[in-house]
Amino acid sequence: MTPQRNTEAGAEAELPEYAGQYHLESCLGSGGMGVVHLARSASGMKLAVKVVHAQFAMDAEFRGRFRQEVAAARRVSGAFTAPVVDADPEAERPWMATLFIPGPTLADHVKRNGPMPPAQLRRLMAGLAEALRDIHRVGVVHRDLKPGNVLLAEDGPKVIDFGISRPKDSELRTETGKLIGTPPFMAPEQFRRPREVGPAADVFALGSVLVHAATGRGPFDSDSPYIVAYQVVHDEPDLTGVPESLAPLVLRCLAKEPEDRPTPDELMRELRTVSASYDTQPFIPAQRAGEGPMPEPRVKEPEPRFGRRTRRNVFFAGGALLLVVGGALAWTLSLKGQPTPSKGATPRTTADAFRAWEVKLAPEDGSAPQCSYGAGKLLCAQPGSVFALRPSDGSQLWRHSVGRTPRNGPPVLSGGLVQPLTAQLRHMEALDPASGTTRWRRAMPEYNGMGLAGGMFLLTAADGTVTGVDSASGDSKWRRRIPGQRTPYFTAFPGDPLAYATSTSDDGSSTHVTAVDPETGDVRWDAHLKGTLKPFGATNGSVFFLSADETVHGETNAVVRYTPESKATRRVALPVRRERPHATVHGDVVYLLAAGGSLEAVNMNARKQLWHVETSVSRGSAPVMDGGHVYFTAADGRLLAFDAGTGGFIGQTPPRLSPKADRVAAALPDPVLVDGHVYAAAPDGTVFSVDGHDPSRW
Structure with missing residues (x-):
């Protein structure tokens, strides 16, 4: 042939x-x-x-x-x-x-049939939001969503062509002098900060795609890609012709700042309330039947506030180009030099004395420093060293070498001293919090597991014997077996005087929980609870557990609260099983962040999920919260904040990627909250501080 x-x-x-x-x-x-x-x-x-x-x-x-x-x-x-x-x-x-998926691209469909009617637009927006949710959930940012990359299949739109996509938690590289993307459907940050492009850029592109589907043109329209780029960064979008019911939501997608845009999950939720006529009929039945285009109903034109551009706007854009006609590089710099402020931003008052800071340390293994707070200092660790930073400005107060032994979490203050918590050492040492000098160093008995509760180290040997070591002196205070626990490994929580050991039955049907007084090793209470349980928090006299479904690869299916005083157990099933979630508890509300970015709040008293949102973070730290906000860090070094009451996204810091992006850290650092300030660390070795009162300013 x-x-x-x-x-x-x-x-x-x-x-x-x-x-x-x-x-x-x-x-x-x-x-x-x-x-x-x-x-x-x-x-x-x-x-x-x-x-x-x-x-x-x-x-x-x-x-x-x-x-x-x-x-x-x-x-x-x-x-x-x-x-x-x-x-x-x-x-x-x-x-x-x-x-092979039969069906035209959205670009071909609009060219052949003209603008879509409102009902099809709603289905298109919902379908693309679902597609972006799934794309972002596995850690990918498409970066080139446009009508030519959307196939209109009978069962809904399909997103294709991942030629310039990137994992959002890996190193983002752009080529010098090259524009990556299609200007009419690119987000402002793709022109201004191409290394910081995240999932929100795809949401901006979704908004542009919807305008094209509704009108046959984009929200920023010109024959010149340079003028389009200027309009994307600086001008308001032209939504003339977009149905009035959808225009406000499309406008939110086209917000200049990434943090002002809705997430795909929020889009799907809001689309269900846009109109009672929302349905799930086949996507393009008229075309599939060979019929002509459906006529678009007459709709009221949106108010001028949606940004109809005037001749003056275009002339100004052209005038700006005259200043940079010498080359694209100068044009790119002109865009970077003129950041667009967020809508509704207000200047800080002079009374607000907080100043954000960041310090960059030399990363040794591509992992982020781990930090805690104690003795008025930020206590941090990297492989090979422990150091203290001044919380007000990030200046280094002291640094102490601990060899290259892998750390086991951040250093903490216990017994009035800094405990480096290095892993599997025959010798342990404690440091003076003021100077970082060694206060004591002791040879330890052989141990397989180490916990810290109250002022005591709990060292578990291979035979199950536990030794209690005073963290203030390094002296061994007691040594004993824990009844009912063959090889107990202990978990403890801030503000709780007890340490907890758990062991699960061979068939996974029950968990034996033992609460121990770390000062003496005495058992304070003992319980056998249903299911495979893992403790994650304690508050108000109760201990909280995640329950794993051992029949489905150990995925978490419920949250359990046990109150030893009354011996009452409350189990709240999750609507959807979650994979490897981190959890924290505040009052009676539990916040969970699962692998893949699913964040949710569960009210233990009401026995129900309060809210759920897909954050599009492929991998995150344990969430922490201050009463009004939920914070966590992502694998790319971002710190994210969500509203604790509603789950709404509030703000995030820029990515801070490791120079060794091919390496995956074993654990991500939890944010640290102190007096309304949030301290976090990133894989590039940066430790930084931001104001926790208003994450929208990050």
Whole structure:
């Protein structure tokens, strides 16, 4: 069979007959990276096969980008994308095969049929929000969502082409002098701060895509990409023609600052209240039946506040370009030099004396410093050293070398001394909080596990014997076995005088909990509770546990509260099982952050979930809260804040990525809250402080 020919400008004259084992039947389209073919497998399954252009196949950097595309597409394959069937990024002509999805792109549909009516727009917005939720949940930022990358399938929109996507918790690299993305659908931060692009950029693009679907043009429209870029960064969007019921939500998606945009989860929630006519009918039934375009109902034009641009706006944008016509580099700098303030921002008063700070330490292993607060200092550790910082400005007060032994959490203040908590050392030492000098150093008995409760170290030997060591002196105070616990490992919580050991029955049906007085080793109470339980907090005389479902790979299915005084147990089932959640308790409300970014609040008294939000953080620390806000850190070094009452996103700090982004830290540092200030650390070695009263200013 002779090779296929493609007459499109810029495409190769000769196209291959096969990609791997897949027979290429016809050309579906050609883009900047390659040609997409309709193909069939040996069994006759229809596939869409993307084959890289020949001139790029020899480019090592391009092959790297293609590998990234394949990896991202495989991570997000599911209900809202085209599933990857096979790929070979190392072939002479790299290729990737996905399931063929019949249906036009959104760009083709609008070009052929004109703007969509409101009901279809709502379904499109809901479908894209669901798609972005799933994409972000696995840690990917698309970065090029546009009408040409949205397929209109019968069961809803599918997002395709992950050619410039990036994992949002890895190193983001951009090429000098190159614009990555499609300007009419790029977010302001993609022009101003390309290394800080996160999931919110995809939400901005969703807003632009909706305007295109509703009007046939974008919210920022010009023949010049330079003018479009200026408008995206500085001008208000033109929403003329967008249905009045959707315009406010689209406007929120197009907010200049990432933190002002809704999350995909919030979009789906709000879309359900936009109109009683919201439904889940097939996406484009008229087109699938071969009928013509549906007429768009007459709607009232939005109020001028939605940003209809005037001739003066465009003239000013053109005038700005005259100043930078010498080159794109100068234009890029002009955009970076003019940040857009958040709506509703108010200046700080002189009475507010807080000043944010950050200090960058040399990271040794690509992991973030771990910090706690004690003796009026921020006490931090990195592999090899422990140090103290002044909370007001981050200046280093002292540093103490502890060798290269891996640390076991942050140093803490116990017995009036700084305890480095280095792991598995035959010798332990305690430091003077004022100077960092060694106050005592002792040889310890052999131990497999170490806990710190009150003023005592609890060291568990291989035979189950526990030794209590005074943290103020380093002296051993008691040594004994704990009844009912073969090899007890202890957990303790701030403000609680007891330490807790747990052991689970062989079949996982029950957990034996023993509460021990760390000063003496005496058992204060003992209980057998239903299920596989792990303690995570104690408050108001109760201990809180996460309950794991051992039949589903140990996923958490409930939160349990046990009150020893009354021996009362309260179990609240989670609506959805959560994978490896971190949890904290404040009063009677438990806050959980699961792997994949699911954040939720559970009221133990009311026995119900208060709220749930998908944060799009692939991996986070344990959440901490101050009564009004919930904070946690992400793997890319961001500190995020959510409203404790509603789950609404409030603010986040920029990513601070490790120079060794290919390494995954074993644990992420928990934020530290002191007097309304939040202290956090990042994988690039930075320790920083921000004002906890108003995270929207971060």
